[in-house]
Amino acid sequence: MNFLHTEIGSARDNQRSPIHNWYKFTAGFSYKFVEEIIKLEGLKDFDNAEIFDPFAGCGTTLVSSQKEGVKAVGNESQAFMFDVIKAKLNWTIKRDRVNKYLITIENYINKNLFDVESSANPLLKSLYDFEKLEQLYLIRNSAEVIRSQKYRLFFKLALSQTLHKVAIHPIAVPYISRKKILSNNNSVWDVFSSICKKMAEDTESLDNLIYSKIYKQDSRKANRFIKNNRCNTCITSPPYLNNLDYGEVSKVHTHFFDITSSWNDITNKIRKKLVTGATTHYNKSDFNKKKFLESDFAIDNMEIVTGLIETSVNIKNKAIDKGGKKSFDLLLLFYFRDMYLVLKEIRRVLMQAGKAYLILGDSAPYGVYVPTTKILGEIAMNIGFESFEIHKIRTRGTKWKTLKHRHSIELNENVLILK
Numbered sequence: 001m002n003f004l005h006t007e008i009g010s011a012r013d014n015q016r017s018p019i020h021n022w023y024k025f026t027a028g029f030s031y032k033f034v035e036e037i038i039k040l041e042g043l044k045d046f047d048n049a050e051i052f053d054p055f056a057g058c059g060t061t062l063v064s065s066q067k068e069g070v071k072a073v074g075n076e077s078q079a080f081m082f083d084v085i086k087a088k089l090n091w092t093i094k095r096d097r098v099n100k101y102l103i104t105i106e107n108y109i110n111k112n113l114f115d116v117e118s119s120a121n122p123l124l125k126s127l128y129d130f131e132k133l134e135q136l137y138l139i140r141n142s143a144e145v146i147r148s149q150k151y152r153l154f155f156k157l158a159l160s161q162t163l164h165k166v167a168i169h170p171i172a173v174p175y176i177s178r179k180k181i182l183s184n185n186n187s188v189w190d191v192f193s194s195i196c197k198k199m200a201e202d203t204e205s206l207d208n209l210i211y212s213k214i215y216k217q218d219s220r221k222a223n224r225f226i227k228n229n230r231c232n233t234c235i236t237s238p239p240y241l242n243n244l245d246y247g248e249v250s251k252v253h254t255h256f257f258d259i260t261s262s263w264n265d266i267t268n269k270i271r272k273k274l275v276t277g278a279t280t281h282y283n284k285s286d287f288n289k290k291k292f293l294e295s296d297f298a299i300d301n302m303e304i305v306t307g308l309i310e311t312s313v314n315i316k317n318k319a320i321d322k323g324g325k326k327s328f329d330l331l332l333l334f335y336f337r338d339m340y341l342v343l344k345e346i347r348r349v350l351m352q353a354g355k356a357y358l359i360l361g362d363s364a365p366y367g368v369y370v371p372t373t374k375i376l377g378e379i380a381m382n383i384g385f386e387s388f389e390i391h392k393i394r395t396r397g398t399k400w401k402t403l404k405h406r407h408s409i410e411l412n413e414n415v416l417i418l419k
């Protein structure tokens with residue numbers, strides 16, 4: 001495991017790698033992590049090797065596997081990210097067809113109008129010059145009616161990337177950063193068409209065989225399209241406890257593509273399908289202690305749950321002391337219950353001799369240290385895994401040290417290996 005350098009859990013490497021750099025996703029990990037595990041496990045030498053990623057994100061595991069010629073299958077529950085991944089896995093795109101579609105789209109935007117004032121989403125209006133926003137919506141409307149799904153998703157992905165490049169402020173770092181101003185003098189059309197051309201060029205040098213498949217699926221439930229014991233390796237990075245609200249991170253895009261239009265929409269259409277990783281995912285009234293204690297999670301993990309409830313009380317007391325309003329005490333319980341369900345799904349999909357590699361972060365809500373990686377390893381043992389190992393990648397969270405209410409506990413990012 002000597003490839004576990006401090007950047008392996010970050011998406012930095014991906015910015016320099018074709019296909020991986022088709023969509024800027026701050027929560028991704030390095031494609032090199034996947035390549036190294038494929039080597040370590042000798043997956044290219046197996047006839048029936050298949051990798052599973054229950055949290056496909058922007059598709060790093062699936063794209064890397066496809067590049068290496070190893071089969072892979074994944075779940076992603078966000079509709080928008082699902083489309084991003086689908087587009088990133090399609091390498092049968094032809095440059096001349098892309099050019100023809102570009103002419104059609106350009107003609108459409110030259111001949112049509114979009115009334116930004118009355119029809120654009122208010123969030124979008126606050127992030128783009130109106131003239132640019134009109135162009136973005138016109139490209140969207142024109143590309144949306146392309147009949148071929150693979151070209152439609154190709155242009156949708158190029159437009160998604162354009163949204164990042166022509167905004168007034170950076171829109172997902174991981175959240176909108178209104179204090180920073182982006183300098184972007186290029187026209188929307190120039191940015192969009194050059195992204196499309198670069199993407200089409202990227203696919204030309206690649207093998208056009210498809211080895212990876214993505215499902216729009218909540219990994220807390222069994223995916224009926226993936227049979228028991230089908231895969232030999234799982235490579236993934238789950239949401240970290242109290243780190244990112246993935247519904248919030250992609251809201252500019254989901255609002256733009258009319259998947260959502262408000263906070264409530266994000267909660268009902270997106271957050272509800274995700275592992276509970278942030279306090280914005282639930283209402284305090286959703287928690288029912290009796291039901292929680294009667295759940296399979298509590299029954300299968302009695303000792304762990306007793307410890308979690310003690311930690312939860314501890315967090316609640318710290319919140320009262322600090323006058324904090326966030327219900328991290330409940331988040332903790334929801335998070336481990338959800339992750340137990342996903343670990344069960346990983347166990348179901350893996351073969352007997354299978355192994356899972358998970359990149360995870362520890363956390364410390366209200367300054368109460370939660371050894372997330374170790375707790376998940378212990379839950380996995382109760383589910384039927386045989387052993388677990390933890391390998392530290394780096395110390396994390398140090399950039400927040402200057403925040404007034406920030407705790408000073410050192411947190412780790414780790415790889416959890418389940419056998």
Ligand SMILES: C[S@@+](CC[C@H](N)C(=O)[O-])C[C@H]1O[C@@H](n2cnc3c(N)ncnc32)[C@H](O)[C@@H]1O
Pocket residue numbers: 025027028029030054055056057058059060061075076077078081217218219220236237238239240246273274275
């Ligand atoms: C940390 S990101 C994964 C990043 C990914 N490893 C990459 O490099 O692209 C977690 C992803 O899991 C997705 N997710 C969260 N809960 C999920 C669930 N219950 N089922 C499926 N996907 C989920 C989120 O939408 C997000 O895209």
